[in-house]
Amino acid sequence: CWGAAAGRTFAEIKLAVTSLIDEYVQSGDADEARRCLRELDVPFCHHELTKQMLRAVVEARGGDKAKSLVRLLRALVESNEVSSSQFARGLHRFVLALDDLSLDVPWAKGELKEFLIRERAWFPLEVEIAAEEGIDGMSNHHIENGENGVMENGNSASYAVPPEATGAARREETSAAAEKGSVKAAKQRSNDILLEYMTSLDVDEAIRRVAEELADEPNLPAWHAHALFVKKAVSVALDHRDCDREAVSKLLWHLGDAKASKLEGGPVVQHASFKLGFASLVSAAHDLRIDHPLEGLHAISLFLARAVVDELLVPMDLVEYVEALEHGELDSPSARSAASCSLEVVRCAKRLLSARHAAERLYRCWGAAAGRTFAEIKLAVTSLIDEYVQSGDADEARRCLRELDVPFCHHELTKQMLRAVVEARGGDKAKSLVRLLRALVESNEVSSSQFARGLHRFVLALDDLSLDVPWAKGELKEFLIRERAWFPLEVEIAAEEGIDGMSNHHIENGENGVMENGNSASYAVPPEATGAARREETSAAAEKGSVKAAKQRSNDILLEYMTSLDVDEAIRRVAEELADEPNLPAWHAHALFVKKAVSVALDHRDCDREAVSKLLWHLGDAKASKLEGGPVVQHASFKLGFASLVSAAHDLRIDHPLEGLHAISLFLARAVVDELLVPMDLVEYVEALEHGELDSPSARSAASCSLEVVRCAKRLLSARHAAERLYRCWGAAAG
Numbered sequence: 001c002w003g004a005a006a007g008r009t010f011a012e013i014k015l016a017v018t019s020l021i022d023e024y025v026q027s028g029d030a031d032e033a034r035r036c037l038r039e040l041d042v043p044f045c046h047h048e049l050t051k052q053m054l055r056a057v058v059e060a061r062g063g064d065k066a067k068s069l070v071r072l073l074r075a076l077v078e079s080n081e082v083s084s085s086q087f088a089r090g091l092h093r094f095v096l097a098l099d100d101l102s103l104d105v106p107w108a109k110g111e112l113k114e115f116l117i118r119e120r121a122w123f124p125l126e127v128e129i130a131a132e133e134g135i136d137g138m139s140n141h142h143i144e145n146g147e148n149g150v151m152e153n154g155n156s157a158s159y160a161v162p163p164e165a166t167g168a169a170r171r172e173e174t175s176a177a178a179e180k181g182s183v184k185a186a187k188q189r190s191n192d193i194l195l196e197y198m199t200s201l202d203v204d205e206a207i208r209r210v211a212e213e214l215a216d217e218p219n220l221p222a223w224h225a226h227a228l229f230v231k232k233a234v235s236v237a238l239d240h241r242d243c244d245r246e247a248v249s250k251l252l253w254h255l256g257d258a259k260a261s262k263l264e265g266g267p268v269v270q271h272a273s274f275k276l277g278f279a280s281l282v283s284a285a286h287d288l289r290i291d292h293p294l295e296g297l298h299a300i301s302l303f304l305a306r307a308v309v310d311e312l313l314v315p316m317d318l319v320e321y322v323e324a325l326e327h328g329e330l331d332s333p334s335a336r337s338a339a340s341c342s343l344e345v346v347r348c349a350k351r352l353l354s355a356r357h358a359a360e361r362l363y364r365c366w367g368a369a370a371g372r373t374f375a376e377i378k379l380a381v382t383s384l385i386d387e388y389v390q391s392g393d394a395d396e397a398r399r400c401l402r403e404l405d406v407p408f409c410h411h412e413l414t415k416q417m418l419r420a421v422v423e424a425r426g427g428d429k430a431k432s433l434v435r436l437l438r439a440l441v442e443s444n445e446v447s448s449s450q451f452a453r454g455l456h457r458f459v460l461a462l463d464d465l466s467l468d469v470p471w472a473k474g475e476l477k478e479f480l481i482r483e484r485a486w487f488p489l490e491v492e493i494a495a496e497e498g499i500d501g502m503s504n505h506h507i508e509n510g511e512n513g514v515m516e517n518g519n520s521a522s523y524a525v526p527p528e529a530t531g532a533a534r535r536e537e538t539s540a541a542a543e544k545g546s547v548k549a550a551k552q553r554s555n556d557i558l559l560e561y562m563t564s565l566d567v568d569e570a571i572r573r574v575a576e577e578l579a580d581e582p583n584l585p586a587w588h589a590h591a592l593f594v595k596k597a598v599s600v601a602l603d604h605r606d607c608d609r610e611a612v613s614k615l616l617w618h619l620g621d622a623k624a625s626k627l628e629g630g631p632v633v634q635h636a637s638f639k640l641g642f643a644s645l646v647s648a649a650h651d652l653r654i655d656h657p658l659e660g661l662h663a664i665s666l667f668l669a670r671a672v673v674d675e676l677l678v679p680m681d682l683v684e685y686v687e688a689l690e691h692g693e694l695d696s697p698s699a700r701s702a703a704s705c706s707l708e709v710v711r712c713a714k715r716l717l718s719a720r721h722a723a724e725r726l727y728r729c730w731g732a733a734a735g
Contacts, residue, residue, distance in 0.1 A: 013045050043290050046082045050090025058111040084124035085287040182220035190232040198244050211268045226269040230277025234303045246366035256312040274312045286341040295659050301348035302365045309362045321346045377409045407654045410446045414454025422475040449651040546584035553577050554596040562608050575632045590633045594641025598667045606730035613670050620676040638676045650705040665712035673726045685710045
């Protein structure tokens, strides 16, 4: 499920490609070669096929073998069995290796130059651009070992550049080469501008650089450079998270809006450039789907629909895209052969635009906070709390919170409400705020993870707050002891941070929570909370501390593993370090690791998700782990870890709105295929969810979300060839 190359190393794929080419050279059977390529099923590694075929062409130095290989390569590219991006990447890799190859094959550069001049008619544009790299020092007119492409021994006569290719034709070639160089430079500048913008989020600086730097390219008009920037912006955004995609959408809107750009003379990027840039993006949809198999096409459709909502495109542009695709009028051979993929993108964008409240939905397609700055959200939250304190109308407050629609920022609501409770120092205002906060948490309008994050932020700010509100720590400690009955577990863990120095029994300004002025008497800790109850509290606090430490160790192990991909070292650390936690049995620590592994993987790319799946398999397989005494992680820990993950699906969907639930379902189904879980475990999850038996309040209130995850996993497992598909679903570079 994590990609077509799953289960094979790159060395094995290279060997298979070499064998395929050798068999084709001996038999000349193109149909058999294409069938073998389909069976190999590694579209992400077709650049290796391209590289090896080019080397074989160059080494053949003309003749029937070279012609036969070129015919096969051309057929693969024109039928889109090898995509233009993979062809370009393979050619780029071959060009980079030319200097080393020339030591063994002195005529390599000359043969490659001849090949590029002779076959350029069927090359996609990006292939020609890639070919320029590494061979700029070669003459456009003379090849290393002879003139006009004729080698000294005559072997390449059949591949010679015709002597009449001079004069106007040569000038045209030089002009085309200069334009391609400018295109390449504009793409590189666009990439630099985008990466800097995603780091700084400085819109004005990005606009200035687009206006100034992309207008400086010789042999390339500004409108063309801007179209390249539009395509590059969306392509780069696809490799990043939703917050970066929203940032790119905002930048494009600023570039296309005269007032927003703050520059004189109209918008920086004109409608014609947006239209051309998105047309190029749509035509490349098939290649982009290979790089982003899970969400690529839908994400492009969202960008396309958002551009219409932002008035960068007009609806008629989508109609023209459809007509061009249906009549084969796009200028890329790969786009024509993959027209169905491009049509799917445009039609999906049209459906998104025709939906009810389309504009409002598309303004928020990249996450709930899209369209507002954090400062604006903080101000709205402050206003909401002030209105509630004055009116006491909880229903109105909850309605306003739903309208605000920023579940990603509910941690700010939690933080501000806690501050208001602490500053109120008891009394009706504090009680009213606590009632509202409890109602929001128990109804899951504020998720447990957002509550925990808000409490954590408030705890970190306690020292500064105590300068203005000396009783802040005491009030917070009273609040935590008094209200703990309705707290989710992770909220209690977050509360431990920053207040460990406070006594478990005495509050700063008084004993048992009674403030010296008596204001907090109604909030006092009852004096009978001693003896066995205190020992139980101490034991629970120790266990929470161990849980927190196990989560931190799990996170450290996973981050190191994703950097090194050293499975054996990761297994050793899990086996040794997670068994050392006091007050926490190893099976519990391992369950926490399983949940943390999938949660961390959701924040990373598909290749990392595949790596995590492999690590979990090694941990659950006695032979794979290479350790004596059975698997490192037992079935019970996997079952508990995935149950905890399923119960947290609602919170994870907020962090990953576009693909979160489906990705969790894939991990769950993959665990069954890898025999870490058994199918009966999924049945038990469904029964527990349907009867409200999971132990998390947020899981019960969000049971429908968790059920969706498990049922999706069951559908994936019941599909035809399920095991094979689930070994290949995260993109072809997986494994």
